[in-house]
Amino acid sequence: MQNMNIKDIAKIAGVAPSTVSRVLNNRSDVSEKTRGKILNIMEQYNYIPNNSARNLKIIDSNTIGVLVKGIYNPFFSRIIQSIEEKIAEQGYSMTLNYNYNDSNDIDTAIQLIKEKKLEGLVCLGGNFEHLDEQQIKSLNVPIVIASANIIDQKNKSMVSSVTIDNEKAAFEAVDYLCNLGHTQIGLITTGIADRSIGRLRIQGYKKALKKHNIRIDENLMEIGEYTFESGYEAMEHLLDKNLEITAVFATSDIMAIGAAKAALSRGLSIPEKISIIGFDGIEYTNYFHPALTTMRQPQEEIGYKSIEILFGLLKEEKKHQHVILKTELIQRKSCKRIKRITSY
Amino acid sequence: MQNMNIKDIAKIAGVAPSTVSRVLNNRSDVSEKTRGKILNIMEQYNYIPNNSARNLKIIDSNTIGVLVKGIYNPFFSRIIQSIEEKIAEQGYSMTLNYNYNDSNDIDTAIQLIKEKKLEGLVCLGGNFEHLDEQQIKSLNVPIVIASANIIDQKNKSMVSSVTIDNEKAAFEAVDYLCNLGHTQIGLITTGIADRSIGRLRIQGYKKALKKHNIRIDENLMEIGEYTFESGYEAMEHLLDKNLEITAVFATSDIMAIGAAKAALSRGLSIPEKISIIGFDGIEYTNYFHPALTTMRQPQEEIGYKSIEILFGLLKEEKKHQHVILKTELIQRKSCKRIKRITSY
DNA sequence: CTGAAAGCGCTTACAG
DNA sequence: CTGAAAGCGCTTACAG
DSSP: OSSSOOHHHHHHHSSSSHHHHHTTTTTOOOOOOHHHHHHHHHHTTTOOOOHHHHHHHHHHHEEEEEEEEEOOOHHHHHHHHHHHHHHTTTEEEEEEEOOOOOOOOOHHHHHHOOOOOOOSSEEESSOOOOOHHHHHHTTTTEEEESSSOOOGGGGTTOEEEEEOOOOHHHHHHHHHHHHTOOSSEEEEEOOOOTTHHHHHHHHHHHHHHHHHTTTGGGGGGGEEEHHHHHHHHHHHHHHHHOOOOOEESSSSSSHHHHHHHHHHHHHHTTTOOEEEEEEOOHHHHHHHSSOEEEEOOOOHHHHHHHHHHHHHHHOOOOOOOEEEEEEEEEOOOSSSOOOSOOOO | OOOOOHHHHHHTTTOOHHHHHHHTTSSOOOOHHHHHHHHHHHHHHHOOHHHHHHHHSSSSSOOEEEEEESSSSSHHHHHHHHHHHHHHHHTTTEEEEEEOOOOHHHHHHHHHHHHHTEEEEEEEOOOOOOOHHHHHHHHHEEEEEEEOOOOOOOOGOEEEEEEHHHHHHHHHHHHHHHHHHSEEEEEEEOOOHHHHHHHHHHHHHHHHHHTTOOOGGGGGGGESSSSSSHHHHHHHHHTTTTTTOEEEESSSHHHHHHHHHHHTTTTTTTTTTOOOEEEEETHHHHHHSSOOOOEEEHHHHHHHHHHHHHHHHSSSSSOEEOOOOOOOEEEEEEEEOOOOOOOO
């Protein structure tokens, strides 16, 4: 039969559609006999309910959405895992969606909320600078932005956020290198695209240099994309310029790996000839050889905290919060103390 | 206003809902004046249409679904990119969905088709052994299974598939190692979970050994999961057993990287002390140091071909096809020719 | 425990 | 070019 629906099942079972709906939703107010009969028929005809119809009608979806910016980001995947756990603990379902094109993040978010009648949403990454107060408020669904800056002060009353202090974290990473004796420190970062975060990390880099009275040299700064290849190329450029760099700070692990590979490919051993520090703390870095030192973002905690805040807003009607989580320097094998500039 | 709908917009604009719907769908049969007015109002009120309602009613969604098994798989991400390109070329939209829990893949697929009124679906990975002919046929939506074996002969008339010859590819990888002089070759693979594919690759491994008159030793075979960590541990086990292995074949790059890291961590250099070959051809292998030799699956081609077949089924009503694509041995820096067993 | 009816927010012939 | 009406496949009070 072409696309069975609830009415067809009802007819075959000799009951009303509403009864079929009840067994579909596992309601208790159906006799076991009727339930059994209907379940059998559904099985027999391979009936699969239409979610669009359900979403349209439903009020309490009992589900929380997770909207991820981009596709394929190992950094987010750990966060997602911890989010899913926590959502399940609350007896809710999670629906995972990727915003892989460059459409407006907030519009996509609202669309999703409406379409699936979500009771809450956490956004991983994305741009949420421009929020329409009217729109967000009238939606009446709590939104938590994780791992993306919301900048505008007035946004703070509309959504919650869970972030790290990007500037401080970058500062600490570079400060660490300086304390190891490095003075010629390259920066490999992403560009204008992720304005807020990228800029903050660059700020941190500069601040650390200033603290150590090191001159900021634009030549030492390479701007690329969030890919291995881009990190690789950035390192090549840096090395080609012959600036006698002894260390590099990459603002993402993916780029750090690319950079490290470029150095190793030239026969520059890590950390003997060049020190490298990454950012994010993705699993990859631990399996690179040598294992990469990195400024770790607390991925699980970002997930947990987001959900904690979300359910606080949902069930206890708390106010929006803006939590800043601590990063942690994971010292591994890619950074070395130096006395003076090693020439190579 | 709480959740505007098409009726509200219509009322404000002083037109009928159907007219609003027309501008929403970019139909040409609306006067520019009316269109402008409605567009303005939508903008002003931040109107966002409800997709569930749309999906429910619509017949030609003009969209192709992509259902990905699992979450976060770098191997699939390249395929997805090429799929998206090709779908766009055809003037269709793509909707990307992840089946991250362990629910039945074919049910999830059908649910998705119904919910979003998809005109075609490509599934990346998953288990499609048990297909209900009735159900698939009545659906009347072409399905292409990529990178997953469908085994059952009778399934071949219901869905198309794009795969590689897993046994042959594994055979060639191991044959390559044998030809380099290796005889003690470890196998690191995934287990019972991905029955079809895992088993086929193990078969290939065994066949290659047989061809070279090498005894198959269960001790040389480690079964784990698709993670770095699992590859790492498998290698540790292998090494602990002191079997004088000189090479390892890992049935996925992720595991190969874990394995390589384990070897390097013990001070066993690659390829001098141990050769490693992976499978899949993900980008990371090229950035590992030393760059890993791997049996590459043609990721872009898997994507292209899937879409080509899909539109063949959709527009030209062709029959279901089962394409087997060629893999390619990418020789890099992790395998070495040996004369005799190197002791370590 | 079960059924009849209304309605979720759209789209789509049909008529004008 | 525009509107009135039917209906997509469900769920949910309401009544019994």
